[in-house]
Amino acid sequence: MGQALRRIFMCGEDAATTRSFEHRRQWIEDKLYFLSGIFSIALCGYAVMSNHYHVVLLVDQPRATEWSVDEVIRRWH
Numbered sequence: 130m131g132q133a134l135r136r137i138f139m140c141g142e143d144a145a146t147t148r149s150f151e152h153r154r155q156w157i158e159d160k161l162y163f164l165s166g167i168f169s170i171a172l173c174g175y176a177v178m179s180n181h182y183h184v185v186l187l188v189d190q191p192r193a194t195e196w197s198v199d200e201v202i203r204r205w206h
Contacts, residue, residue, distance in 0.1 A: 141179035150179075157182060167204050169193035 140154040154177050161184065165172040169192045174185040196204075 138179050139181065140177055169196070 138148070138150045140150050140157070142149045142151065157177050158175070161172055161175055164170070165186070169189045171187040171189055172184065173187050176183045
């Protein structure tokens, strides 16, 4: 059976190569907060690990239903 996943580090330090990817952790956190502000989503929790992340989101449907079609288009662009 072949290897399903490659050794890819999203954050942290790769012990095999000693390359650090820690700078990406803050970028991911910033992007999560940025996107939750644009869309009608509450960021309830998150965890960023070295090779993946978990997010707990809540769709704020009442807020989204108040938006006009133009507002939705503006937010998507």
